[in-house]
Amino acid sequence: MNEIKxxxxxxxxxxxxxxxxxxxREPDLRVVGDxxxxxxxxxMVDQTRPDVVLMDLRLTAEGAARGLACAPRxxxxxxxxxxxx
Numbered sequence: 001m002n003e004i005k006x007x008x009x010x011x012x013x014x015x016x017x018x019x020x021x022x023x024x025r026e027p028d029l030r031v032v033g034d035x036x037x038x039x040x041x042x043x044m045v046d047q048t049r050p051d052v053v054l055m056d057l058r059l060t061a062e063g064a065a066r067g068l069a070c071a072p073r074x075x076x077x078x079x080x081x082x083x084x085x
Contacts, residue, residue, distance in 0.1 A: 007050035008034040009041040011059050019054060 006029055010016050016034045023029045032048035035041040037059060045053065 002028065004029050004052060005032045005048065005050040006030065007032060007041070007044055007048060007053040009036075009044075009053060009059070010034075010056040011036050012056075015056070 006023055008016050008019050008023075008031060010019070013036070016036070020031045020034065023031050032050050033044040035044045041053070041055070044050075
């Protein structure tokens, strides 16, 4: 079985916790990190190299870019990460 590494980016802690709880139930998925804003998201991806990133398109944390704006910058920083959508 091939394990899929997942990163989660959302500015709401309860959403990150809920997604992690759901994904942790799947034997072929492993949440490798989470972040609440663009800067921490890029650092998390750099450190953990997830196969998939689930990103809130409406990030609103103070000082954070909106998720939709963050995705292309994240993609440029990590072109080997695959699809950022």
